[in-house]
Amino acid sequence: MFSCENIKEFLGESLEQNQIQEKPSCMIIIFGASGDLTNRKVIPGIHSLNCESRIGTNTQIIGVARTKMTNEEFRDSLEESVKNYSRLKPGKTTYCEPWDSFAKKITYLYGDYDDPKTYQNLVQHLLDLNQKFKTPLNYLFYCATPPQLYPIILRHLAQFKLNQNRDSFWSRIIIEKPFGSNLETAIELHKVVNSIFTHSQVFYIDHYLGKETVQSILTFRFANTIFEPIWNRNYIESVHVNVMESVDVGGRGNYYDKSGVIRDMLVNHLLQLLCLIAMEPPPRYTSDYLRREKIKLLQSIKPISCSNFAIGQYHGYRSEQKISKDSNTPTYADVDLEIDNWRWQGVRFRLSSGKKLAKKETEIVLTFKQPPFSMFSTSLESVCKNQLRIVIQPDERIELKMLSKIPGAGMKTQPMKLTYLYSQGEPLPDAYERLLLDVMLGDSSLFTSAEEQRLSWKLFDSITDHGIPIQYVSTLGTNSLSSLVSQVNYLLPRKTDDIRVLVPEDVAKMYATMVATTARQFIQKKGIFTMALSGGASPVKPYELVAQEPDLDWSKIHVFLVDERCVPPDDKDSNYHMINETLLSKVKIPPENIHRIHTEFEPEKAAQLYEEEIEKFFGNQKSIKNSTFFDLLLLGMGDDGHTASLFPGANTISETKRKVVATFVEQLGVWRVTITPIVIQNSLNASFFVTGTKKSKRLYTVLHGPQNPFLIPAQLVRPKGSLSWFVDTDAYSSNDICFEK
Numbered sequence: 001m002f003s004c005e006n007i008k009e010f011l012g013e014s015l016e017q018n019q020i021q022e023k024p025s026c027m028i029i030i031f032g033a034s035g036d037l038t039n040r041k042v043i044p045g046i047h048s049l050n051c052e053s054r055i056g057t058n059t060q061i062i063g064v065a066r067t068k069m070t071n072e073e074f075r076d077s078l079e080e081s082v083k084n085y086s087r088l089k090p091g092k093t094t095y096c097e098p099w100d101s102f103a104k105k106i107t108y109l110y111g112d113y114d115d116p117k118t119y120q121n122l123v124q125h126l127l128d129l130n131q132k133f134k135t136p137l138n139y140l141f142y143c144a145t146p147p148q149l150y151p152i153i154l155r156h157l158a159q160f161k162l163n164q165n166r167d168s169f170w171s172r173i174i175i176e177k178p179f180g181s182n183l184e185t186a187i188e189l190h191k192v193v194n195s196i197f198t199h200s201q202v203f204y205i206d207h208y209l210g211k212e213t214v215q216s217i218l219t220f221r222f223a224n225t226i227f228e229p230i231w232n233r234n235y236i237e238s239v240h241v242n243v244m245e246s247v248d249v250g251g252r253g254n255y256y257d258k259s260g261v262i263r264d265m266l267v268n269h270l271l272q273l274l275c276l277i278a279m280e281p282p283p284r285y286t287s288d289y290l291r292r293e294k295i296k297l298l299q300s301i302k303p304i305s306c307s308n309f310a311i312g313q314y315h316g317y318r319s320e321q322k323i324s325k326d327s328n329t330p331t332y333a334d335v336d337l338e339i340d341n342w343r344w345q346g347v348r349f350r351l352s353s354g355k356k357l358a359k360k361e362t363e364i365v366l367t368f369k370q371p372p373f374s375m376f377s378t379s380l381e382s383v384c385k386n387q388l389r390i391v392i393q394p395d396e397r398i399e400l401k402m403l404s405k406i407p408g409a410g411m412k413t414q415p416m417k418l419t420y421l422y423s424q425g426e427p428l429p430d431a432y433e434r435l436l437l438d439v440m441l442g443d444s445s446l447f448t449s450a451e452e453q454r455l456s457w458k459l460f461d462s463i464t465d466h467g468i469p470i471q472y473v474s475t476l477g478t479n480s481l482s483s484l485v486s487q488v489n490y491l492l493p494r495k496t497d498d499i500r501v502l503v504p505e506d507v508a509k510m511y512a513t514m515v516a517t518t519a520r521q522f523i524q525k526k527g528i529f530t531m532a533l534s535g536g537a538s539p540v541k542p543y544e545l546v547a548q549e550p551d552l553d554w555s556k557i558h559v560f561l562v563d564e565r566c567v568p569p570d571d572k573d574s575n576y577h578m579i580n581e582t583l584l585s586k587v588k589i590p591p592e593n594i595h596r597i598h599t600e601f602e603p604e605k606a607a608q609l610y611e612e613e614i615e616k617f618f619g620n621q622k623s624i625k626n627s628t629f630f631d632l633l634l635l636g637m638g639d640d641g642h643t644a645s646l647f648p649g650a651n652t653i654s655e656t657k658r659k660v661v662a663t664f665v666e667q668l669g670v671w672r673v674t675i676t677p678i679v680i681q682n683s684l685n686a687s688f689f690v691t692g693t694k695k696s697k698r699l700y701t702v703l704h705g706p707q708n709p710f711l712i713p714a715q716l717v718r719p720k721g722s723l724s725w726f727v728d729t730d731a732y733s734s735n736d737i738c739f740e741k
Ligand SMILES: NC(=O)C1=CN([C@@H]2O[C@H](COP(=O)(O)OP(=O)(O)OC[C@H]3O[C@@H](n4cnc5c(N)ncnc54)[C@H](OP(=O)(O)O)[C@@H]3O)[C@@H](O)[C@H]2O)C=CC1
Pocket: 031, 032, 033, 034, 035, 036, 037, 038, 064, 065, 066, 067, 143, 144, 145, 146, 147, 149, 176, 177, 178, 255
């Protein structure tokens, strides 16, 4: 009996082989054959295709580059990388031939890319191979050189008529990204390509489209009926395409410093993922229909403004090889997008990607809206929203997060996860394998079109060279947006904070008045007032003014610190020292009301003592969530968006147990002691004091930009009560100039 479960047995091999009958044979000519891409991706990919007999046995690989090498030397240079990077290892399985036998298919020609002799030799070499191995004169050219060489190579191919389809033989070309560096240069590239090759001969490769799990997005959406009816604004709240890399720029500094993460990843890979997630169903699975839907989607994305993006640069990037010492190239970006069409109106889309993050993971997370009301006693529905997580790599899988009943008495709910593991233990075919085979078969469905590239550049051109990145450390990305601090959904817009913009002469005065008024109100209501103060240079003036406030009953005021530098209390850099000089020494505050951080001890010890002090004062509740700490936090914000001593990317940001921690600030190379986000979140009120033009761009991102407290810690301040900002007109000036470098 035929059923869905036993369909594999019925279809047997044909399903296993993905119904590919044809075994194409051709000459694969790789320009830039001595480079990284050829070594790590192209040759290993062809090797696995050969192992699985997906390509004709007489297929020939010809490497072309300037480095002088013999055939043997070239083959030797590839052996190690094939053994390391190929999915199927030489000689390791019954059907994988030994390396020496595969290597015979590889030959090498050296020569300059702009020397006609190189191409003359190539023509002769191709004819020789054709004579010797009867390999058909089908040419697959692969441009694996730096992009400035593409036009030179293409023009020479045309000069020697290698660009033409002849009789039954074809000529095709694979072009690697970057496809230009902006809209203008992309158009120039397309002009050259179109003047030499016809539309169907050109394959612009975006290797993300060749990843198995990326293709499975299409089957997930369109081969099933379950999800498509809810795949829209009525059910989906937000979509996050998140590509985290743990690697740094490696030896690619030359290219990367001119490119940055937006050009390198967002314009192509991430936007393509977004297209597959958000486009309308194409009528058929053909390249033309697919491209048409992707183009429609790209046309619907609203222009990106400066409040839609935040950028970072990993600490140490400027000391990498071939990177400019004062580089502002971003290695991390968050971009929020809006799709202006019927299906996606109001849904927030975020693209994030970065290098040197805590782990390598590519995921697409769809967060669904919460149920319209909660009939159960635990209202987990608002925090544990349904989520569909498509993990592209590694550990390829699909997860569905839902709530289920806790077994036993009562009706309590708990989060649970349904998981489908995509690879079932076997390594999945590499993207390059799939894409190379598709080119040989003439199928361009998984390649991008020039029109898609132009629309993508048009979208991103407005932000690619703007903004100053925030320096982050490599623990960024340890915790996804589902950790404790992000239980408030940071993808959603912030509720409007109380922002007071004042002229520089007035801002300190008003801030001091606010502190004194708040103190009086608390003392009147509760008989006591607790506040935690920040250090640094900015608050000197307001603290001096607070000291002059009349009628403040300092016997009822307790002063704590939000953080401290690891120096003795009489050091000029000590926060306590500054607060004492400007405020505490000027008022009649009992010494027992001053709760400083004892950084004359080792950082860990100082943190522990301060935590005990806080616990003694506020009580040590089992659940921190039930605790309430300070009545008022007086906070500052650094140029990099840090607050207290919570710096971009630091793991202190996701600290969920400790109230105080010692933290080594990599960006500054110093130790600090700081209160943690849970203390901040569980304090009653907080107020920032921010002045000066130097902070203006960051302030703009904090207030208006994408919410990412891991990159921009000042955004994590969401106390139980009110959050206010006292900013001077200089700091607030970025509203109109946020796009200026
Ligand atoms: N590596 C990767 O993972 C990826 C690479 N790409 C793209 O693929 C292409 C190739 O990448 P990759 O292999 O890393 O690049 P490489 O920098 O390693 O360059 C490839 C080869 O091109 C030749 N070459 C390099 N610079 C010059 C120059 N200034 N003038 C003439 N020849 C030069 C060199 O060979 P010789 O000196 O022997 O001629 C080199 O081995 C690039 O466009 C890159 O952006 C895209 C996605 C991923």
